[in-house]
């Protein structure tokens with residue numbers, strides 16, 4: 001059974017076609033700059049062995065429909081394709097960023113589901129419209145195929161009220177839905193499942209702290225396989241320091257900047273989202289550059305690195321207390337998978353709390369899910385490559401199978 005996974009943005013569509021018999025990636029691609037004078041589609045076809053064949057086309061891509069038609073043509077053509085006809089695609093799984101409180105699980109898409117995704121647009125004005133455009137287009141092009149929505153927020157719907165409520169007038173929660181929702185749920189759920197497998201323990205009996213550390217980053221406390229708290233909030237601006245996002249700050253700073261700098265609120269929000277985080281501290285948002293600068297003696301780069309590690313560690317400590325008992329902490333995503341310095345920094349000094357990293361395993365880690373703690377460490381430290389598309393495909397298969 002082949003499942004097509006779609007991640008549609010306002011001007012892009014990412015796709016992956018996965019054969020669920022062995023969870024093998026058959027083809028993937030990216031349609032970019034939809035609606036601009038020239039767009040691009042990059043398509044990769046994977047064989048059983050060797051490097052994938054790569055095809056790139058430049059053309060005006062007026063809208064999502066045109067973009068998706070081009071992708072479908074590449075997936076089904078003799079010279080570039082991996083399936084003979086559209087009918088060889090059993091179902092389509094769509095990534096949707098925000099499901100608010102309306103979606104606790106992945107769900108088969110119908111008119112009511114689409115209306116509810118639309119109702120969540122005020123909570124994610126930059127993300128949900130793209131997702132919805134992708135869904136509408138896919139239904140148009142694949143009217144006979146099952147379509148499933150998989151939400152970034154759904155995994156966190158198990159967080160209890162004392163952890164998701166903000167201490168604001170309760171009426172604001174009731175009227176506007178102001179609360180913690182959390183994001184990266186698909187990734188946290190995926191690595192939690194892989195961790196349970198690695199620990200050889202049922203997920204429903206496993207407590208984890210999952211660190212999804214990419215350009216955007218969030219840390220989640222997982223009790224018995226379910227999310228019970230997460231660092232992001234109503235929006236992805238909250239929590240740890242990120243590439244260009246501030247993470248948690250004193251909310252009074254917003255007014256102070258606006259008044260002192262004579263800045264409109266929208267500019268302050270832009271500053272917190274695009275000009276802060278690592279970039280705000282040292283001018284760079286990619287950790288690879290920051291390591292280089294720090295090694296060359298740049299004090300701000302060093303400070304940014306220390307701040308980043310400190311804030312990650314802060315959440316690990318908080319969630320150790322929230323969970324009481326933890327089987328493993330998981331590092332994943334761009335930074336989590338690739339940066340041994342950060343992993344070491346986060347774990348350093350936590351021996352007495354049960355986290356004992358093995359420095360050699362940490363630096364030798366090579367791309368496959370594995371422990372980097374010493375064998376006798378009471379809490380295991382795992383590095384697990386995330387795979388959000390595979391998780392979306394698994395969820396889609398589960399929904400259509402049920």
Ligand code: ADP
Nearest residue numbers: 213214215216285286287288333334335338339
């Ligand atoms: P996102 O999906 O949020 O855009 P990723 O999970 O792809 O982000 O992570 C991207 C980030 O990962 C980069 O900004 C960079 O800071 C970090 N990163 C990627 N490769 C490395 C590496 N080899 N060493 C350190 N950091 C890395």
